[in-house]
Amino acid sequence: MRKVGIVMGSDSDLPVIEKAVKILRELDIPFEVHVYSAHRTPEEARDFAVHARENGFGVMIAAAGMAAHLAGAIAANTTLPVIGIPCKGPVLDGMDALLSTVQMPSGIPVATVGIGNGANAALLAAEILAVENAELAARLAAKRRADTQAVLEKDAGILSRL
Numbered sequence: 405m406r407k408v409g410i411v412m413g414s415d416s417d418l419p420v421i422e423k424a425v426k427i428l429r430e431l432d433i434p435f436e437v438h439v440y441s442a443h444r445t446p447e448e449a450r451d452f453a454v455h456a457r458e459n460g461f462g463v464m465i466a467a468a469g470m471a472a473h474l475a476g477a478i479a480a481n482t483t484l485p486v487i488g489i490p491c492k493g494p495v496l497d498g499m500d501a502l503l504s505t506v507q508m509p510s511g512i513p514v515a516t517v518g519i520g521n522g523a524n525a526a527l528l529a530a531e532i533l534a535v536e537n538a539e540l541a542a543r544l545a546a547k548r549r550a551d552t553q554a555v556l557e558k559d560a561g562i563l564s565r566l
């Protein structure tokens with residue numbers, strides 16, 4: 405199976421990436437994680453994106469906060485699908501990163517998930533890889549059923565919590 409390439413702009417983004425990694429492990433999807441910044445280590449970020457396809461990656465996840473150009477910088481250097489995760493920073497509650505990540509110019513798409521939503525980034529990456537992988541598609545379907553069941557159990561127990 406092709407790998408998911410994960411980059412974060414700073415190790416302070418780790419709590420968001422932990423949510424993604426938990427799901428990738430649950431679905432048995434191989435991945436690599438790096439701290440590369442569009443601003444602080446632009447050459448490393450670029451090289452990772454340029455060589456991603458030949459290095460066995462099938463989809464990229466990029467998480468960054470503040471002036472969050474990382475996902476866009478990765479997308480500019482590969483035609484693999486890129487999923488951006490805007491991260492909450494010390495000010496503006498992540499709205500800065502959301503707009504910086506989602507407002508890409510035509511021609512260089514970044515599929516942006518909600519602020520801090522590492523889980524959805526991993527699920528979307530899994531869905532992309534599952535297009536050509538029936539076993540992974542089955543694991544995804546099983547996870548969807550289990551997640552649905554967990555909500556139904558909450559429904560059944562909600563009155564007892566009031």
Ligand code: RP5
Pocket residue numbers: 412413414415416417441467468469470491492493
């Ligand atoms: C961004 O700036 C990073 O992605 C991080 O979310 C934010 C703050 O970085 P640190 O100052 O915590 O390293 O580039």
